[in-house]
Amino acid sequence: xxxxxxxxxxxxDILNSLExxxxxxxxxxxxCYILIGLAVLILAIGLIIxxxxxxxxxxxxxxxxxxxxYFRIEDDAIxxxxxxxxxxxxxxxxxxxxxxxxxxxxGLPEYEFVSSELFTTxxxxxxxxxxxxxxVDKTSFWFAEVHAEYKTETRTKNGTKTTWHTIFKxxxxxADFNKNFNVSTVVRPKGIANAIGSWFSKNVFSFGxxxxxxxxxxVFEEIFVTYSKNQIEARYILTPAMMERxxxxxxxxxETISISFIHSKMYIAFPLSHNYFEAPIHSSLLASDLLTxxxxxxxxxxxxxxxLDLNTRIWGKE
Numbered sequence: 541x542x543x544x545x546x547x548x549x550x551x552x553d554i555l556n557s558l559e560x561x562x563x564x565x566x567x568x569x570x571x572c573y574i575l576i577g578l579a580v581l582i583l584a585i586g587l588i589i590x591x592x593x594x595x596x597x598x599x600x601x602x603x604x605x606x607x608x609x610y611f612r613i614e615d616d617a618i619x620x621x622x623x624x625x626x627x628x629x630x631x632x633x634x635x636x637x638x639x640x641x642x643x644x645x646x647g648l649p650e651y652e653f654v655s656s657e658l659f660t661t662x663x664x665x666x667x668x669x670x671x672x673x674x675x676v677d678k679t680s681f682w683f684a685e686v687h688a689e690y691k692t693e694t695r696t697k698n699g700t701k702t703t704w705h706t707i708f709k710x711x712x713x714x715a716d717f718n719k720n721f722n723v724s725t726v727v728r729p730k731g732i733a734n735a736i737g738s739w740f741s742k743n744v745f746s747f748g749x750x751x752x753x754x755x756x757x758x759v760f761e762e763i764f765v766t767y768s769k770n771q772i773e774a775r776y777i778l779t780p781a782m783m784e785r786x787x788x789x790x791x792x793x794x795e796t797i798s799i800s801f802i803h804s805k806m807y808i809a810f811p812l813s814h815n816y817f818e819a820p821i822h823s824s825l826l827a828s829d830l831l832t833x834x835x836x837x838x839x840x841x842x843x844x845x846x847x848l849d850l851n852t853r854i855w856g857k858e
Contacts (some may be wrong), residue, residue: 562821565617572606579601583662630642631833639675641674648714663690667687669684685815689707711841713807715848715850716805724769725773728766
C-alpha cells in the first residue's frame with residue numbers, strides 16, 4: 541500500500557479494526573481445514589484396520605463441526621469483504637481522484653455488455669461487480685469487472701453434459717465520447733475467426749450488417765480488424781492520432797484489447813485473470829503493499845482519458 545495512504549490516521553484505524561475481524565475469520569477457516577483433515581485421517585485409519593463403520597462414524601463428527609463453523613463465520617466474512625471495499629478501497633480511491641467511487645455490488649449491466657458489440661456471443665451466464673466511476677476534467681468514465689460465459693450441451697450415455705466457456709473475463713471500461721455516433725464502429729483483435737470474417741466482408745458480403753474498414757495504419761491493421769456501418773464516420777473517429785494512441789494503450793496490456801464506439805460512449809475490454817479489490821483472508825491487512833495492484837489498475841484506467849485525449853472536445857453532442 542502507498543505509504544501516504546497507510547499513514548492516514550483514519551484509514552489506519554479502519555485497517556486495525558478490520559485486521560481483528562480478518563484474524564477471526566482466518567482462524568475459523570483454518571480450524572475447519574484441520575477438522576476436515578482429521579476426518580480424512582480417521583476414515584483412512586478405519587480403512588487400514590478394516591473397520592469401515594468406525595471410520596465413517598468417526599469422520600462424520602469433525603465434518604459436521606467444520607460445516608457448522610464454516611456457515612456461522614460466512615456472514616462475517618461477507619460483511620468483512622464489503623467493509624474492506626467500501627472503507628479501505630473507497631478511501632484509497634479518493635487519494636487518486638476525489639470523484640472516484642466504488643459500488644461493490646454493482647457492475648456493468650448485461651444489456652450494456654451485449655449492446656457494446658465488443659463480443660459476438662451472447663452470454664448464458666453473466667457476473668459483474670466492483671463498479672468504479674469518476675470524472676477527469678470534462679470526461680465521465682466508469683469500469684467494472686465482468687465474467688461472461690456461454691454454455692454448450694452434449695448428449696452422453698449418462699444424459700446431457702453442460703460445459704461452460706468463457707466469452708470474456710476482465711475489466712470493461714466505458715467513457716463519454718461527447719458525440720452521438722450515427723452508427724457503431726467496433727475494433728476487435730485480429731484472430732483467425734476475425735480474419736475469415738474480414739475476407740468475407742471484403743470479398744463477398746457485409747459481415748453482421750457492417751463493413752470492413754480499411755485503415756492506413758499498417759501496424760494497427762496487423763493487430764486489429766475494424767467494422768462499421770459508416771466508413772466515413774469510422775475514419776473520422778479512428779484518426780491517425782487516435783490509432784497511435786490505441787496502439788500505445790494496447791502495448792501496455794498483456795492481451796489485445798477490444799474497442800467499440802456506440803451512441804455517445806467508448807467501450808474498451810481488457811482481458812484480465814486477476815480479481816481486483818478483494819480483501820485478503822490469510823494475509824495481513826497491514827502489509828505495506830496491500831493496495832499496490834488495485835491502485836495501479838485504477839490509475840491505469842483513469843489515465844485512458846489522457847492516453848486517448850478524450851478531454852479534447854472536437855465534437856459536440858446533438
